[in-house]
Amino acid sequence: MIYLDYSATTPVSEKALEIFNTVSKEYFGNPQSLHDIGSNANRLLEVCRKELSSMIHGHPNGIYFTSGGTESNILAIRSLLKGSSPEKKHIITSKVEHSSILNTMEALANEGYHITYLPVNCDGEIELERLKKEIKPTTALVCLTHVNSEIGTIQPIKEIGAYLKMVDIPLHVDAVQSFGKVDVNVAEANVASLAISSHKIYGPKGVGACYVNPQIAWKPLLPNTNHEGGFRAGTVNVPGIAAFVTAAGEVIEAMPEEVKRYDLLRKLFIKTVADENKDIKIEEHPSKHKQLPTIIGLRLKGIEGQYVMLECNRQGIAISTGSACQVGLNTPSKTMLALGRSKEEANEFIRISLGRETTEEQIKKVAIVLSDIYDAYYKK
Known part of the structure; x- marks a missing residue:
């Protein structure tokens, strides 16, 4: 066939599969465990964190491994809002976002947030001037997708991020379709948080990452969570993460x-x-x-x-x-x-x-x- x-999913690369099998056998410990087997897994996890952060030009302390793009979007949005001023109840997104963002927006609207859905022009592009008009004193967050998953329009994230930095509003970017295909630079784009997924770049399914700028205030969605710096609950999938970062390195190089x-x-x-x-x-x-x-x-x-x-x-x-x-x-x-x-x-x-x-x-x-x-x- x-x-x-x-764009829906990719086959896992041979090198990523090999790394997954090796890490599953040799680094099977829980990275939260205090014995040597757990410490070995944790060291590998931190190496992966550092490698992935370099691919997006971010700081290793900002990388949080997740189950994929959907969870990264949800956790980033929720965590940033929890860290924001309670008086700020306005969010800006677009009409062409991934369902994980649109469904989260619907839930937030039911919780008292006011959501503005930006239109796109005839080419599928979000216009910065229209975004500027929608900014309010109560705007807490802007959530946009870097590349449209249906027609492939690349949004002007760098220009949008530069403006939002001036008005002190965080920007969350869904980079699931762009990472590994165009340059993703969280520093240049002044991104507060960013979601990426493994299975879109020849890595295994069920793995992804969220980057949150270490200088941005956020609070965990679930209290008393000790995995991934409190960002996400659940035992970390070290073999999947190692395979994910391996696949990411391959696509970035090529x-x-x-x-x-x-x-x-x-x-x-x-x-x-x-x-x-x-x-x-x-x-x-x-x-x-x-x-x-x-x-x-x-x-x-x-x-x-x-x-x-x-x-x-x-x-x-x-x-x-x-x-x-x-x-x-x-x-x-x-x-x-x-x-x-x-x-x-x-x-x-x-x-x-x-x-x-x-x-x-x-x-x-x-x-x-x-x-x-x-x-x-x-x-x-």
Whole structure:
């Protein structure tokens, strides 16, 4: 099967699997235990913390290992709010956030917080000037995703972070789709907290990390928690973390060359699609520098994305109809709706996402198959 759903998850790299097995055997102790076996596991954990912090240009004391991006988002938001002034009950986010953020916002609204949902422009980008207009004296936090998981728009996090630093408002960034694909620099972007996930970068599932700037005030969601500096309860998954950091190191090292390759593959796909069928619409940012090349959002005019996805699957091609966390909810793409597309157009949306094993031959074949699906549908 041709796998083109890397934004949903990635296969674990061989090196990460090898490290996972080795650490499981040789560093199986609980890092909280005071005997030598526990101390050995703790030393390895701290090495991983230091290595990961260097990849995002942060301080090791700010790295907290979690079960993944969703937990990192929830814990960061909740912990920062608990550390904020109780009078500040206003939060700014956007309409195109991951479900872990949107669901947390819904819960916070029920707890008395006022939530402002920023719109995006026709290219899926959050405009700084609009954000500025929404700032209030009671604003406690801004929560934004670095890269949109459906169409790959890269948000101007550096500019937003610089402004929020001037007005003393913390910024939480969901970097699950960006880490390992674009440079993530928490210092340059003045990020208060940041979420990343292992299984998006060829590491094991069930592992992730949250960075919280050590200079930012926060309080633990659960009191009396002693794991991960009180940030998260539960025994730390040392083998998974070691495999995660190993995979992260691999993707960071390969990133410069891989970005060039993905850019060429994207151009090839779009050219082949344009040659085959003019009614296949690519949803992307017009600026190359604001578009992640690995995510290709598109629509086949008049055909539901679910139908296209199933037809591709029947022909041995794995794609998606958007974020994996939304599958099964039977709702149109929230990004398409935010872009101003109709409900019918939003239901046409599908996503192709490229990865380490994607080849030119695969890209050409998928473009042709999509055109064939379109032609066959209208010949019924």
